[in-house]
Amino acid sequence: MIKTYNFDEIIDRSGSGDLKHEALLPRWGRNDLLPLWVADMDFATPDFVVDALKDRLSHPIFGYTIEPTEYRPAIIDWIRAHHDWEVKPGWLSFIPGIVRGIGFVVNVFTELDEKVIIQPPVYHPFRLTPEANHRKVVFNPLRLREDGYYDMDFDNLAEVCDDKCRVLVLSNPHNPAGLCWSEETLRRLADFCYEHNIIVISDEIHSDMALFGNRHIPFASVSERAAQISITFAAPTKTFNMAGIVSSFAIVPNEELRNRFYGWLKANELDEPTLFAPIATIAAYRKGEEWRKQMLAYVEENVRFVEDFCREHIPGIRPLRPQASFLVWLDCHGLGLKHKELLNLFIDKAHLALNDGRMFGPGGEGFMRLNVGTPRSILRQALEQLAEAVNEL
Incomplete structure (x- = not known):
């Protein structure tokens, strides 16, 4: 029933x-x-998330734990079923929050004199986080249509991009306008960024909340070029209303980017989830x-x-x-x-x-x-x- x-x-x-x-x-x-x-x-x-946490709370020791064997399969199966994207286990890593992840990427992949591109109006930490890390933020404003929706402005992107631009932060789906970007738009963005040696951070935290028959398309899935320049961030937190349980993860298909990024995370022990994050994630993706x-x-x-x-x-x-x-x-x-x-x-x-x-x-x-x-x-x-x-x- x-x-x-x-x-x-x-x-x-x-x-x-x-x-x-x-x-x-x-x-x-x-x-x-x-x-x-x-x-x-x-x-x-x-309730199934709360029950999973209660079940773990019934054990009186909250010591060091390993990553549950079901953690990565739960994420991979969910993404395959909902977004038709085949993610390999080695591409995944826990991260302690998506905004923090943006800060990590900025520090790992850019120098102080290099730049980050954002597409306003957009989620404000996309600007605040690079700026607080002393990087210049370049605006590539979205183009407002008569129907109230937005398009990416690729002509402007070509104008504002220079050889100091190293990262573009993509909101996919878009916050605050709630847009599901089309495959054509994402592929065009991937082509541009690949040709200009720009890493794309794709924030896909709202990916499981497509409405009114719309469909979310993961940026990294649209082409091989997209996969090779992408760092995708996602989490079950928005969908299952558990933002206080930090349970974000990264997906990086490119081995060179992955080794550099995940090596830095590991060196700083930032790839190790808190006790409850995997438990909540598994419950959400298996029963939600x-x-x-x-x-x-x-x-x-x-x-x-x-x-x-x-x-x-x-x-x-x-x-x-x-x-x-x-x-x-x-x-x-x-x-x-x-x-x-x-x-x-x-x-x-x-x-x-x-x-x-x-x-x-x-x-x-x-x-x-x-x-x-x-x-x-x-x-x-x-x-x-x-x-x-x-x-x-």
Whole structure:
């Protein structure tokens, strides 16, 4: 009998130390905001993950452990089944977080005078991490289409790229716009980067959350050229709502890149997972398909709810339907507000905490990022507060 999961359940997160609520006061200067910002969900972490952790907790010694034999097969089987990509066991390594992984690659493969390319508007650590490591970040902005979606600008990429560019960080699927890049686009990017000796870090943490019939395509799978220049990062954390359990992994098909990168990880003992990371990963990938399907169906209905509500009550806001993830990119230009006024509307008038579009770089002004991975009653409350604030403009 198939279990039915309840995503309408409201779970009180107070006392759990969650970033979503506890960071309101230091970040916004007030704690009376409804938080729909940081990219984790308000749904209970699946019972099969919790049960696997409880089972291990029943043993009273938490000493040094080896990597479980089922760890790599669970990842490989999941990727094969969901993304039609055959990953070899030796290509894999645990990494202690994807943003940290970006920092590792920057330090291993670039010198202080070399550059990292990003494609804004995009997840802000893509810029912040290289900059904090004293590398110059080069912008290759995405091109906004009339339908609200984006294309890569290859003409601009050719203009901004020089012989100091060593790494390009790809958001695949794209955050914040929720795009599943086409095979043609990924292959074209691979050809360009291969010809310019550029390593592509492909952040694929939202890869298991394709929506509305869309499909995620792993960058490394589109061609041999892509495979030879790629370092792919992924994790079960977004899909199964367990970001606090750092369980990320890297996939590097190219032996030379792999030896250099994984050798550095090993030298610094950064390739050794914490006790609970493999346990959670195995449980998610071996038992999680039904939960994932039900969760994605609920998220799709939440996206439709946002679209319908905005169309009827806030026509000045145009939600971009995500092709993947639980994040909705809200185009607020129709409100006719300057960006500072837009923030005032959301924060001080509507009492909502969303991600400010400007933080994602050039092209993000006039946008807000909404997390719809929450019970629909909370989403309804947020949109009603926003509609009331807009009506008072």
